[in-house]
Amino acid sequence: xxxxxxxxxxxxxxxxxxxxxxxxxxxxxxxxxxxxxxxxxxxxxxxxxxxxxxxxxxxxxxxxxxxxxxxxxxxxxxxxxxxxxxxxxxxxxxxxxxxxxxxxxxxxxxxxxxxxxxxxxxxxxxxxxxxxxxxxxxxxxxxxxxxx
Numbered sequence: 001x002x003x004x005x006x007x008x009x010x011x012x013x014x015x016x017x018x019x020x021x022x023x024x025x026x027x028x029x030x031x032x033x034x035x036x037x038x039x040x041x042x043x044x045x046x047x048x049x050x051x052x053x054x055x056x057x058x059x060x061x062x063x064x065x066x067x068x069x070x071x072x073x074x075x076x077x078x079x080x081x082x083x084x085x086x087x088x089x090x091x092x093x094x095x096x097x098x099x100x101x102x103x104x105x106x107x108x109x110x111x112x113x114x115x116x117x118x119x120x121x122x123x124x125x126x127x128x129x130x131x132x133x134x135x136x137x138x139x140x141x142x143x144x145x146x147x148x
Contacts, residue, residue, distance in 0.1 A: 031088040035103045052131045052138045062129045069122040081113035106139035122147040
């Protein structure tokens with residue numbers, strides 16, 4: 001093999017490896033990073049309200065494209081194929097149905113409608129943090145896409 005082609009092959013291979021390592025390093029840890037949230041208690045007209053206080057690590061992810069794997073939560077009558085709830089935990093353990101906390105779920109505003117599945121899925125999108133609208137979850141992924 002010509003040395004020029006070998007160098008080109010080597011550099012291209014190394015760049016691809018670093019890119020794959022970056023995605024692999026980020027993907028499994030996004031839920032772990034998002035779990036580093038604490039809460040402060042305030043009051044509104046309905047009573048106590050837990051307001052999320054995001055760590056510096058979580059704030060550093062805001063506005064960035066992240067990947068998260070998890071399970072689609074099928075709210076009866078409320079499932080919308082283009083606006084889903086993703087849970088890091090299976091349905092029996094999720095925030096709404098089991099023992100998980102609010103940091104284990106996120107809203108995902110999908111760019112294309114998705115079909116419900118009980119299997120684990122992976123999505124990619126831009127992370128938005130919500131500490132002001134109690135009608136929404138604290139983690140919202142915008143422009144999300146299902147990854148095969």
